[in-house]
Amino acid sequence: xxxxxxxxxxxxxxxxxxxxxxxxxxAMAQGLEVSWLPxxxxxxxxxxxxxxxxxxxxxxxxxxxxHPHALLVMNLPSLEKFGPMVxxxxxxxxxxxxxxxxxxxxxxxxxxxxxxxxxxxxxNARAANFVMLGAYVGASGIVPPEAVEGAIEAEFTGGKAKxxxxxxxxxxxxxAEGRQVEASS
Amino acid sequence: MxxxxxxxxxxxxxxxxxxxxxxxxxxxxxxxxxxxxxxVKRLPEVGGVFLQAESEVASINMIYGAAGAGVKCLTSxxxxxxxxxxxxxxxxxxxxxPCVVINIMRAxxxxxxxxxxxSDYSQATRGHGHGDYExxxxxxxxxxxxxDLMLLAFELAERYRNPVMVCADGMIGQMMEPVEFPTxxxxxxxxxxxxxxxxxxxxxxxxxxxxxxxxxxxxxxNKKLKAKYEEVARNEQRWEIYGGxxxxxxxxxxxxxxxxxxxxxxxxxxxxxxxxxSLFRPITLNPFPYAACKEAMDALSPNARVLNVEMSMGQLxxxxxxxxxGSRPIEFYGTAGGIVPSPxxxxxxxxxxxxxxxxxx
Numbered sequence: 038x039x040x041x042x043x044x045x046x047x048x049x050x051x052x053x054x055x056x057x058x059x060x061x062x063x064a065m066a067q068g069l070e071v072s073w074l075p076x077x078x079x080x081x082x083x084x085x086x087x088x089x090x091x092x093x094x095x096x097x098x099x100x101x102x103x104h105p106h107a108l109l110v111m112n113l114p115s116l117e118k119f120g121p122m123v124x125x126x127x128x129x130x131x132x133x134x135x136x137x138x139x140x141x142x143x144x145x146x147x148x149x150x151x152x153x154x155x156x157x158x159x160x161n162a163r164a165a166n167f168v169m170l171g172a173y174v175g176a177s178g179i180v181p182p183e184a185v186e187g188a189i190e191a192e193f194t195g196g197k198a199k200x201x202x203x204x205x206x207x208x209x210x211x212x213a214e215g216r217q218v219e220a221s222s
Numbered sequence: 223m224x225x226x227x228x229x230x231x232x233x234x235x236x237x238x239x240x241x242x243x244x245x246x247x248x249x250x251x252x253x254x255x256x257x258x259x260x261x262v263k264r265l266p267e268v269g270g271v272f273l274q275a276e277s278e279v280a281s282i283n284m285i286y287g288a289a290g291a292g293v294k295c296l297t298s299x300x301x302x303x304x305x306x307x308x309x310x311x312x313x314x315x316x317x318x319x320p321c322v323v324i325n326i327m328r329a330x331x332x333x334x335x336x337x338x339x340x341s342d343y344s345q346a347t348r349g350h351g352h353g354d355y356e357x358x359x360x361x362x363x364x365x366x367x368x369x370d371l372m373l374l375a376f377e378l379a380e381r382y383r384n385p386v387m388v389c390a391d392g393m394i395g396q397m398m399e400p401v402e403f404p405t406x407x408x409x410x411x412x413x414x415x416x417x418x419x420x421x422x423x424x425x426x427x428x429x430x431x432x433x434x435x436x437x438x439x440x441x442x443x444n445k446k447l448k449a450k451y452e453e454v455a456r457n458e459q460r461w462e463i464y465g466g467x468x469x470x471x472x473x474x475x476x477x478x479x480x481x482x483x484x485x486x487x488x489x490x491x492x493x494x495x496x497x498x499x500s501l502f503r504p505i506t507l508n509p510f511p512y513a514a515c516k517e518a519m520d521a522l523s524p525n526a527r528v529l530n531v532e533m534s535m536g537q538l539x540x541x542x543x544x545x546x547x548g549s550r551p552i553e554f555y556g557t558a559g560g561i562v563p564s565p566x567x568x569x570x571x572x573x574x575x576x577x578x579x580x581x582x583x
Contacts, residue, residue, distance in 0.1 A: 039490075058398065062227055065400050073227070073398035077253060078337065099487035100397055100480075103564040 039093065040070075041179060042102040044119050045169070046087035047111025047132070052166030055192070056109070057088035060170060062188035063180045064092040072100040085114055092179065107177060109169045111152070116140060130172045130215070132165065148172045148218045155210040161200075164207035171208040175215020182212055225400040230365045230390065231256035233401050234298070234324055235264065237372035242409030243294040243322070244270025247284035249277055249303060252336040253392035254326035257298040268408050278303040282310030282323075289319035290430040292418025294376055294411060298324035300392070301342050302333060304350070311385055312351025315447070316432035320379035320412070322372070323357075323387045326395035329560040337560020338392035340479060341534035346389050347508040347541070354444050356451045358386040358458065359507040361478045365399035371505070373404065380412060382454055389507060391533065393480045393562065455509035463518060465489045466500030470523035472576050473499045476515065476542045476552075477531045478507065480562070485531055487565035492572055499572055504541075515545035527575045529553045531568055533561075 043060065045053040054075050061071040074089045089105065091097045107128040110116040112135050123129055125144040134153040150172045152165035159168070167189070174185055186205050193200045228236070235257050238246070246261045258274065265272040275281040281297045288295040299307065304325045314321060327342045329335040346359045358378050362368035368390055375386040412418070419428055434440035464486055465471075477485045482503040489499045502518045504511055519528055530539045530552055539554045546552055555571045557563050 058227070061398065065225065065227055071227070071400060074393065075396055077392070077396045097399075097483075098490060099484040099565050100393070100399075101484060101562055101564060103566045 040091045040095075040097050041093065041107070042105040043090045043092070043107040043109065043173070043179075044087060044102075044105040044122075045090065045109040046085065046115035046119055047166075049084045049086040051111045052163070053109065053111060053169075054086060054088045056166040056170040057090045059167075059185060059188045059192055060180070061090050061092075062191060063184035066184050066187060067180055069094060070097050072097045074100040085112070087115065087119070107173060109173055111135060111165070111169065113138060128173060128177050130169055130176070132169060134165070146176060146218060148176050148215055150211055150214045152211070155214070156207045159206035159210050160203035161207070164200075164204050167204045167207040168211035171211025171213075172215035175212040176219045177215075178219070182208070225402050227398050228365060228401050229256055229396065229398050230368050230394040231326065231396070232260040233365050233369050234372055234388070234395075235260035236403060237369040238296045238322070238376070239264060239268055239270070240403050240405045240407070240409055241294065241373045241376035242411050243296050243376060244268055244408065245288050245293050245295040246271070246297070247273045247275050247281045247288065247295065248297045248299065249275050249281050251300045251303045253328055253338070253395045254298050254300045254324065256395070257324060257326075278306035279310070282307035282314070285321045285323075286310055286314050286317075286319065289314060289321040290317065290419050292412050292415065292420055294320070294380075296322045296324070298326070300326045300328045301330050301339070304342065304345065308350040310351070311357065312353050312355060313432055314385050315351075315355035315357065316353065316443075317430045318383040318417070318447075319385070319430070320383050321385050322375045322379055323385060325387055325389050327389065327391045329558060335560045336392065338480060338562060339533050339558060339560060340391055340481060341537065341558060342389065343507065343532070343534060343537035344540075346387055347510070355447060356384075356454075356508060358382065358384060358454060358509070359389050360386065361389050361505060361507050362394060363479050363482050363503065365394065365397065365401050368394055369401055369403060376409075378454075378458065382450060383417070384450070384454070389479075391480050451509075458506055459509050459511040459514065460505035461511040461514050462501075462503040462505060464501040464503065465493065466498060469498060470521065470526070471498040471500045472523065472526055473497070473572055474518055474522055474526065474528045475499060475501045475531060475568070475572070476503075476528065476538070477501065478504050478538060481531055481533055484563060484565050485568050488568035488572065491565060491569050497572065497576060504538075507538075510541045510545070512541070512545040515542065516547065516549070519546055519550060527551075527553055529555060529572060529575060531563065531571075532556045533563070534558055
């Protein structure tokens with residue numbers, strides 16, 4: 038099996054690198070090979086940031102990919118940059134709160150989620166990154182949801198442990214959206 | 223031991239501690255700053271010394287002192303910072319002191335940029351300071367290999383009393399991968415020896431010095447160093463061959479570090495198209511595995527091409543040409559400035575070469 042590659046992109050500070058780390062941790066806990074490759078240009082809060090997570094049963098050759106199997110985008114610049122690169126048959130999760138444009142990829146499964154609204158309902162607008170991750174996991178079944186929730190618990194410890202419930206609630210809200218799309222496609 | 227997901231830079235720092243190194247002197251620079259960031263937290267926990275120097279020139283001279291005092295020591299930097307260490311490295315090699323230097327390469331020349339590059343290959347294997355000296359240079363292609371090679375680096379530094387450089391690019395420094403540390407806790411310190419400056423009370427004094435004004439004595443020291451580098455070349459060459467299934471192949475790719483991994487993906491894709499392509503990856507950049515590289519070329523089908531791919535304008539390519547001994551032309555594909563060739567771009571270049579050959583033949 039070749040690797041499944043996921044590009045997760047947004048403004049710096051929106052937490053896509055963190056969501057990517059949680060996805061990588063969840064896959065690793067399933068005994069899979071993973072790599073997490075961030076963009077590390079002169080990024081700053083408000084600038085663009087992205088991460089490529091590769092997941093595979095076999096050792097991962099290139100951590101860098103041109104045509105990912107999935108794309109999670111928090112903002113328009115990220116959709117414009119990476120949208121055309123997704124492999125046909127791939128999954129694109131779009132944050133409808135900020136991206137009003139359709140990816141125009143009839144050959145992909147597109148999931149639109151109101152990431153900020155769902156995160157706010159879950160208890161904190163800043164958990165929008167986990168709504169996005171939930172939508173992807175729901176639509177793709179890439180890893181079991183329990184593995185992601187376990188990775189969230191492992192990631193937020195000590196003083197940050199208080200964020201676990203809201204992050205998991207946000208993840209589940211996204212998961213439900215993603216599953217609906219998977220069921221209808 | 224369970225695997226943990228770690229950034230390359232942090233894993234390098236932890237590996238140093240596992241190797242028994244608890245003395246770090248360094249100065250921040252992107253994309254390696256997570257090495258000192260990690261060690262500044264970890265070293266006090268193991269009773270170690272973390273010192274942020276005022277510059278890379280100071281860092282390497284602190285390493286000179288610490289190594290002379292007989293402790294395992296580490297410094298870390300990225301390309302422009304390594305250039306500043308050139309003088310110190312020459313002195314440390316001249317005095318035959320063990321130490322490990324990490325270079326997380328970024329784009330150059332000059333201040334260049336902070337994105338990944340492999341354009342310090344020549345500096346690492348040929349250049350840096352003045353005089354007839356060499357570094358042992360190890361080039362990991364994954365976070366796990368970065369850890370394994372750090373442990374090896376401290377071993378080789380002590381065995382040969384020579385600076386060892388672990389040479390990776392910004393991508394390996396910044397990416398996270400699962401990693402397993404083969405040793406628990408903290409490894410052994412440097413063994414008892416007859417050269418470290420540990421206080422001369424009750425014994426003959428020792429001198430660490432590289433000034434030999436008598437030409438014959440200087441020449442003798444140079445011959446001693448040369449004999450050591452030859453011994454290293456005999457014993458320590460490491461490489462990997464990937465793909466090809468042992469059959470005569472259509473093309474051989476030569477690449478190291480991150481670039482080699484990208485080439486592996488290209489090779490996998492090309493295999494589905496029926497193209498037989500293999501990869502030769504030097505793991506020790508110095509000593510370079512010339513004989514093994516030549517052997518991989520000799521195993522190719524008669525008109526097969528050799529393609530060297532690197533994230534530079536062409537540096538490793540000179541060693542590949544030396545390995546070929548004029549037996550065949552070496553093609554080159556490279557990028558610089560922080561542009562990393564994708565598997566698709568490498569595959570396209572390979573197709574072009576194989577097809578080109580078919581048209582000619």
